Amino acid sequence: MKTKIILAAGLLTSALWADFTLEYKMYNDKKSVVQYKDAQHVLLSAGNMGGDVKAVRLFSDDKQYLIMDRGGKPKYIDMSTMKSGMKGRKPKNEMSEKPGFKITKTDKTKMVAGIKGQIWTLEYEGNGKKEHMDIVVTDDKKVVDAVHKYSMIMNQYSPPGLYYTMNPAKGYATIEFEGMELMKFDGSNIPDNVFALSK
Numbered sequence: 001m002k003t004k005i006i007l008a009a010g011l012l013t014s015a016l017w018a019d020f021t022l023e024y025k026m027y028n029d030k031k032s033v034v035q036y037k038d039a040q041h042v043l044l045s046a047g048n049m050g051g052d053v054k055a056v057r058l059f060s061d062d063k064q065y066l067i068m069d070r071g072g073k074p075k076y077i078d079m080s081t082m083k084s085g086m087k088g089r090k091p092k093n094e095m096s097e098k099p100g101f102k103i104t105k106t107d108k109t110k111m112v113a114g115i116k117g118q119i120w121t122l123e124y125e126g127n128g129k130k131e132h133m134d135i136v137v138t139d140d141k142k143v144v145d146a147v148h149k150y151s152m153i154m155n156q157y158s159p160p161g162l163y164y165t166m167n168p169a170k171g172y173a174t175i176e177f178e179g180m181e182l183m184k185f186d187g188s189n190i191p192d193n194v195f196a197l198s199k
Contacts, residue, residue: 019190020034020146021185022182023185024183027179030046031183032046034150035190040059058195060196063080101123101164103121103122103123112175113184117137119134119135120136120168137168137172138172138173143185147173147174148173
């Protein structure tokens with residue numbers, strides 16, 4: 001009976017962590033929003049692309065769509081029909097080669113989006129010389145889980161090394177680094193219609 005209770009509690013916890021919304025402020029002060037229900041239902045809103053054009057990437061029921069919205073007139077591009085033109089791209093779950101980060105932990109802390117974080121310094125090779133970058137990380141389990149799932153998806157489209165910048169050590173996730181700051185984490189349920197295509 002005890003085993004069944006523990007198993008049920010674990011399943012319930014997983015279910016509670018299923019939905020999440022992450023809102024980031026990017027280097028150009030634009031907003032990036034991630035709405036995640038499961039690996040097959042994700043909405044990535046990247047903000048304006050210039051003028052009145054907005055771009056959204058939707059993962060829905062094993063398909064991927066790029067939605068271009070110009071002044072309230074959405075145009076849907078089915079990315080799953082363009083696979084032939086995407087040869088040479090990274091496989092879906094393949095990690096980029098892990099960069100040679102050296103992590104220095106500090107005793108400094110910082111609150112980011114209401115989440116207590118620790119300030120670490122990453123040392124890495126860049127442009128033929130050693131570079132340093134301060135990041136803010138958290139071990140909040142819900143945030144770590146959310147950031148990991150998000151960065152797994154972004155690994156398909158992002159520059160090499162971003163996955164490991166966002167997940168610098170086991171059990172930790174980055175919530176602020178140069179050019180990207182978490183503004184909001186919300187674990188509330190997301191309605192199914194968010195991931196449905198408009199008629």
